Amino acid sequence: MPLIDTALPLLLAWAVFGYLLGSIPFGMVIARVMGLGNLRDIGSGNIGATNVLRTGNKAAAALTLLLDAGKGAVAVLIARALASEDAVQIAALAAMIGHCYPVWLRFAGGKGVATFLGILIALAWPVGLACCVVWLIAAAVSRTSSMGALAAASASTFLMLFLGYGYAIVLGMLLTLLIFWRHRANIARLRAGTEPRIGQKG
Numbered sequence: 001m002p003l004i005d006t007a008l009p010l011l012l013a014w015a016v017f018g019y020l021l022g023s024i025p026f027g028m029v030i031a032r033v034m035g036l037g038n039l040r041d042i043g044s045g046n047i048g049a050t051n052v053l054r055t056g057n058k059a060a061a062a063l064t065l066l067l068d069a070g071k072g073a074v075a076v077l078i079a080r081a082l083a084s085e086d087a088v089q090i091a092a093l094a095a096m097i098g099h100c101y102p103v104w105l106r107f108a109g110g111k112g113v114a115t116f117l118g119i120l121i122a123l124a125w126p127v128g129l130a131c132c133v134v135w136l137i138a139a140a141v142s143r144t145s146s147m148g149a150l151a152a153a154s155a156s157t158f159l160m161l162f163l164g165y166g167y168a169i170v171l172g173m174l175l176t177l178l179i180f181w182r183h184r185a186n187i188a189r190l191r192a193g194t195e196p197r198i199g200q201k202g
Contacts, residue, residue: 006087014083018075018091022098022115025105026067027052034060043196048110050145050198068110069118071095076122089171092119096175100182111182113149116175120156124165127172131156143197146186153179 006014027047031039036055039047043054048068053061075095079088099115101107117135121128131152139148153176159165160172180187189195 004086006084010083011087011090014079014087014091015094018079018094019098021071021075022095023102023104023109024067024071024098025102025109026071027064027110028105030060030064030067031055036060046110047105049114050111053198054196065114068099068114069121071099072115072118073122076119080122085167088123089168092123093171093174095119096178100178111146111149111186112175112178113145113152116149116153116156116179119175120172123168123171124160124163126163127156127159127165130159130163139198144186144190144195145198146183146190146195149179150183150187 004011025047027049028039031037031042031052034057036042036052036057039045039051043051045051049061049065052064055061072092072095075091076088079091083091096112096115096119098109100109100112102109113135117128117132119128120131134155135148135152137148138151139145142148156176157169157172160169186195
């Protein structure tokens with residue numbers, strides 16, 4: 001955990017910055033611009049790339065994935081360029097919260113997977129890339145995006161310790177808890193064998 005050496009008002013400002021950046025609902029914007037309809041009426045109703053893929057438009061899903069990951073990475077990179085490590089981690093956590101609970105959508109946002117991976121890549125790139133590999137393997141084997149997300153989140157904390165990024169362990173644990181909390185319905189469906197497969201249209 002980093003030392004707290006930034007004044008509280010500045011930390012709050014970085015939290016607001018991270019939250020507002022994270023709360024941009026790129027999936028809904030892209031779906032509207034590309035004429036794919038309202039994501040709330042498609043598949044799971046989620047605003048992330050997995051649900052955008054259920055429209056059948058792979059380009060829109062890829063763009064959503066990149067932008068959702070990008071906003072997490074940008075929150076980290078801007079804070080790192082202008083502030084101390086404590087502000088970096090505050091901005092990162094706030095960006096994740098903003099994606100999951102955006103004020104613009106009455107706090108009903110996405111699952112946070114792409115933003116989580118984007119944060120990790122910018123914060124500690126070896127950890128982020130390793131988590132991407134874990135996601136790909138778990139998703140390919142199970143054919144479910146949620147299993148990939150849960151596996152990557154589960155691995156992230158151990159990877160931080162193993163790869164020498166222990167200073168971010170508290171942030172990693174909080175991000176992991178958010179991923180699991182946002183996937184609680186998916187976990188229930190996985191147990192019941194009713195979780196939708198990747199690419200399955202809504």
